Amino acid sequence: MSKLTIPQEGGCRCGQVRLKISAPPIITMACHCTGCQKMSSSAFSLSAAIPAEGFEVIAGEPVIGGLHGATRHYFCPHCLTWMFTRPEGMDWFVNLRSTMLDDTSGVAPFVETFTSEKLPWVATSAVHSYETFPPMEAFGGLMQEFAERTASA
Numbered sequence: 001m002s003k004l005t006i007p008q009e010g011g012c013r014c015g016q017v018r019l020k021i022s023a024p025p026i027i028t029m030a031c032h033c034t035g036c037q038k039m040s041s042s043a044f045s046l047s048a049a050i051p052a053e054g055f056e057v058i059a060g061e062p063v064i065g066g067l068h069g070a071t072r073h074y075f076c077p078h079c080l081t082w083m084f085t086r087p088e089g090m091d092w093f094v095n096l097r098s099t100m101l102d103d104t105s106g107v108a109p110f111v112e113t114f115t116s117e118k119l120p121w122v123a124t125s126a127v128h129s130y131e132t133f134p135p136m137e138a139f140g141g142l143m144q145e146f147a148e149r150t151a152s153a
């Protein structure tokens with residue numbers, strides 16, 4: 001599993017919103033749920049969970065999109081790219097859509113979620129697959145295994 005370059009910048013399709021990560025992801029994921037299929041206009045979404053203190057918007061003002069619910073999905077106000085999500089009740093990390101990064105070489109998903117809703121022809125290189133979300137108690141072990149793999153990569 002190749003490593004992400006840290007620190008690193010990224011941005012939306014048009015470049016009005018730019019962001020910077022200064023901490024490595026605690027986990028990388030692909031989500032096959034039908035909501036992610038719609039919002040990403042594609043087969044699945046990719047995310048890198050970045051510790052909140054290591055995530056910064058450095059240009060532009062992202063706006064809320066998607067469901068406008070308790071989980072906040074942030075989009076570029078101009079090109080409307082879905083850029084990152086702040087999940088409800090989990091302020092300690094930001095789910096960055098991995099393809100926003102300028103260098104996407106280290107964003108392969110470690111875990112894939114909602115394979116129950118996966119398009120039948122899709123396959124990813126994820127090491128762990130879950131029909132829905134991993135149970136909360138699984139995250140400690142998953143994050144530890146991800147850290148070990150990225151450290152040895």
Ligand SMILES: [Zn+2]
Pocket residue numbers: 012013014015016017076077078079080081
């Ligand atoms: Zn944009």
Ligand SMILES: [Zn+2]
Pocket residue numbers: 031032033034035036037045114
């Ligand atoms: Zn999803």
